[in-house]
Amino acid sequence: MVGDWESRAKAKREAILDSIPEKWRLQKIPSPEEQKDVTGSYIQQFLNDKEIAITETDAVGIAEKVAAGEWSAVDVTEAFCHRASLAHQLVNCLHETFFDAAVASAKDLDEYYAKKKKTIGPLHGVPVSLKDQFHVKDVETTMGYVGWIGTFEGKPDDPRKGTHESEMVRELRALGAVLYCKTSVPHTLMSGETVNNIIGYTWNPKNRYLCSGGSSGGEGALIGLKGSPGGFGTDIGGSIRIPAAFNGLYGIRPTSGRLPYEGMANSMDGQNTVLSVVGPLATTARGVRLLTKAILSEKPWLYDPGVVEMPWRDAQEQAILDILKSTSDKGQLSFAVLKSDGIVTPQPPVARAVSMVAEALSKAGHKIIEWKPPSHKTLLDLTFKTWAYDGGKDIHDSFALSGEDISPQVKSIYGDKAREQFTAAQIAANNVDLRRFRKEYMEYWNSTAQETGNGQPVDGIISPLAPYPAARRKLYKYYGYSAWVNGLDYTSVVLPVTASDKTVDKYEAEYTPIGDLDKDVFDAYDADLYDGAHVSVQIVGRRYTEEKTLAIAEYIGQLLGK
Amino acid sequence: MVGDWESRAKAKREAILDSIPEKWRLQKIPSPEEQKDVTGSYIQQFLNDKEIAITETDAVGIAEKVAAGEWSAVDVTEAFCHRASLAHQLVNCLHETFFDAAVASAKDLDEYYAKKKKTIGPLHGVPVSLKDQFHVKDVETTMGYVGWIGTFEGKPDDPRKGTHESEMVRELRALGAVLYCKTSVPHTLMSGETVNNIIGYTWNPKNRYLCSGGSSGGEGALIGLKGSPGGFGTDIGGSIRIPAAFNGLYGIRPTSGRLPYEGMANSMDGQNTVLSVVGPLATTARGVRLLTKAILSEKPWLYDPGVVEMPWRDAQEQAILDILKSTSDKGQLSFAVLKSDGIVTPQPPVARAVSMVAEALSKAGHKIIEWKPPSHKTLLDLTFKTWAYDGGKDIHDSFALSGEDISPQVKSIYGDKAREQFTAAQIAANNVDLRRFRKEYMEYWNSTAQETGNGQPVDGIISPLAPYPAARRKLYKYYGYSAWVNGLDYTSVVLPVTASDKTVDKYEAEYTPIGDLDKDVFDAYDADLYDGAHVSVQIVGRRYTEEKTLAIAEYIGQLLGK
Structure with a gap:
């Protein structure tokens, strides 16, 4: 396998692009000289009015619209899948897409809503993007390493390959969130620039001469382009906050033990002194709150031995x-x-x-x-x-x-x-x-x-x-x-x-x-x-x-x- | 210094015994064959009725009596100093006594009470014993090591020698507790038997053919003999619970991060995987609760970076x-x-x-x-x-x-x-x-x-x-x-x-x-x-x-x- 890494990286890179439906492909990607800023009106030209309305609503607004029956989970999901596809073509921010599974779960949510006349949870129908450290069933996790392609964290024959889900993924599904993509990271996670041999470099959509930040750089770029209303990154030296800051977002680095890291891939796992923590980035502060509060409502301390028994404290x-x-x-x-x-x-x-x-x-x-x-x-x-x-x-x-x-x-x-x-x-x-x-x-x-x-x-x-x-x-x-x-x-x-x-x-x-x-x-x-x-x-x-x-x-x- | 350790250990051992006032010295220490159980009526013979009444009241009862003005803090302190002195002579459970300082602080408390007509805190006048890992001003900490005699944790010239106090000591004083002695531990702390070259072996007062447990074995023996109504030990493998169990006491091993370990001596400090935790032992469950709740009322998370912000939760x-x-x-x-x-x-x-x-x-x-x-x-x-x-x-x-x-x-x-x-x-x-x-x-x-x-x-x-x-x-x-x-x-x-x-x-x-x-x-x-x-x-x-x-x-x- 060694020596062949360039072709394997290329194949994976092409597979990500190929996973984008034909109808959403861009003819031409402008250079930074041609188009420095691809946010706002630039990206809007590829979307219809409803898609723009949906994707430019924050997570709280989406949850409200879906709960009120104004938008279906499927419509919301498809709009974000579309915009995320555009975002990736413009700034290389995705490692994995699973749009079909997303639409299928959105359909289930719509059926539940139609039948029960209520939502399944506080994130019912809200698309949530995930940094490529989260394990999702039937989806690969490379964390930017070519050597992890086709394996479970580098182990080719590990039985968890393709089947294992991180604890927070289980909780997000239970809360009604729609999962649809995993976002780019620098290989090793130990950089403020998002670069690896698979997707190349994740650029800052507001200013494509600059980086999108890292290590949750794909999250930052994607949410910055409103290809996601909110998502989860991790932070051991700034990796949630740097991409949040560089992309004009809100992001929280919680204290360790507040949110569940259980079952995620990581670098230098087992270093117990300064812990990497998981937390949300979103377009608004209330979006960050919704995601944080929703996860805590699932009592993660009963499912992650590293989480402290501390519910969201309204007081x-x-x-x-x-x-x-x-x-x-x-x-x-x-x-x-x-x-x-x-x-x-x-x-x-x-x-x-x-x-x-x-x-x-x-x-x-x-x-x-x-x-x-x-x-x-x-x-x-x-x-x-x-x-x-x-x-x-x-x-x-x-x-x-x-x-x-x-x-x-x-x-x-x-x-x-x-x-x-x-x-x-x-x-x-x-x-x-x-x-x-x-x-x-x-x-x-x-x-x-x-x-x-x-x-x-x-x-x-x-x-x-x-x-x-x-x-x-x-x-x-x-x-x-x-x-x-x-x-x-x-x-x-x-x-x-x-x-x-x-x-x-x-x-x-x-x-x-x-x-x-x-x-x-x-x-x-x-x-x-x-x-x-x-x-x-x-x-x-x-x-x-x-x-x-x-x-x-x-x-x-x-x-x-x- | 090396080579001379036996005489140094002997000098320290004698200094502990010499610190017991003449009037409280026992003529003869019976062998286990002569007197297996030195609790109850055996130790009572050396105490007067008031001393027995005080020392056989639990921490909650003592706090109530002092708060009601029925007992003075000085009377309570002197009774426990006396009984602790007897306990040490019978089972070797003390490393340090500081009775004069204890009586002085009890006097201050009585004066405060006389003047303000109220207590200074929930532990006003309650004697609390401490395992010999706590640093107390003007008192040595040997942790059972001969090489630590006359030093600060083995360092002869450390400026903290004789001046440093552990965070919990500060909190206990603020709560009104009276500190009067430090109790024996096995050298290294890593044993369920309390043995070292200074005090020898801490025996179980209920059955002197058995050990008092460890590593908080001095606490267990002392509280078991009612020479203390409650005290603090530490636990990395059972060191609070073993002596509590072996001496018929209640004891709690809290989850790490609940109570403040800040500023205490320890073994293998900096091993961050399985942490030693601090917690109380007492004659009653409500005594354990009083001590735990009192410490938490001091908001230790503002003074110990390892403590989680979690007050006592009545709910x-x-x-x-x-x-x-x-x-x-x-x-x-x-x-x-x-x-x-x-x-x-x-x-x-x-x-x-x-x-x-x-x-x-x-x-x-x-x-x-x-x-x-x-x-x-x-x-x-x-x-x-x-x-x-x-x-x-x-x-x-x-x-x-x-x-x-x-x-x-x-x-x-x-x-x-x-x-x-x-x-x-x-x-x-x-x-x-x-x-x-x-x-x-x-x-x-x-x-x-x-x-x-x-x-x-x-x-x-x-x-x-x-x-x-x-x-x-x-x-x-x-x-x-x-x-x-x-x-x-x-x-x-x-x-x-x-x-x-x-x-x-x-x-x-x-x-x-x-x-x-x-x-x-x-x-x-x-x-x-x-x-x-x-x-x-x-x-x-x-x-x-x-x-x-x-x-x-x-x-x-x-x-x-x-």
């Missing part, structure tokens, strides 16, 4: 809403702003977005302070080490299955062969150091009670999610603004803020980079090229504050007029 | 109480009984206790089924491997600090020098295997819904906690009945059931051991020697079911007339 959300409604001084929220982590200065559009959020909150009467935490350099060193515990053995074993080329994005992190592994004692020492750092960080957070004026520590941190609005190809060099959250296992919600604007977003004339990494980021900025790109920030909350942090992010979106 | 407790009050068939609870794990048959008194609990529940109208889970052998193999990840490096490094002898109990597990460590990939593989096993076990639990008759899976498992009522010296050979719970991270509550009875507790005449481990356990049984020993069982619940499982254990205690 935590209501507490924030009550404060926002109140007018007293005591009732205001407080936030800290992280303008720079001291290692890399965010590019001008990102810096502006952070300021916009801080100013909007301040204007609305909330207290804003500066975030001056313990060293993020220390935090990042401890965090990045956890990704290197096995010296890259797991990923290089997967590459070796086919002998395929390793993308430069991944090679820059993991080299071209496995390195020495950490011993148990070295792992334990890093775990202890990280735990101590988390305690120190927590004490710093607690100490802000002295600065907020209401006696309470800050309710959240306004932080860049990446130094870029979106990275350019092969230029994603710095993960510090997303990975610090993973190192601390905090909850974080990304929200869209603005668009890059070449007329205002410029480094100061005398700007001098603060170090090599900052120079990379500085050099990568090009105001003209970035013009029009989405710019987002993240709101970071303490552990297990999904309800609260999402309510805050939604509120900020409203303040910004989104 | 979970009430749901059980409501069912117990209801009379409908639907309202009954259901339980599974684990009579044998297929590896070792529990000794006759333990088997009888398990049956007594099952029969009492059945008689009260609850459904009892048999527990036939996935292989406990597989589960235990996966669990025990986590304790060997570092090949014993951490503990042998601590032994090497002094060159002290390693007890045979520990040597039988960790050898006399460190072995090869697991690599990162080997650790990851074991972590994945354990997670899959947990999922399989969870599915089995869910499947019992088909057997219970009410459509719900069982509410708990009735299981032995050890194959012995208590082990004999050097004969604790099998940890399978406690460690399976740690491997699954389940919540478990130990409750006392009965006493060994030589007239009924006998193996069947034709009993043939089912394997080597079972033969060890069979051979260790001696009906005469065991006569009168406490016999306990554990009620095992799913993860994060502390409120429910404790309510069930308390109810069973009431059924049994305790």
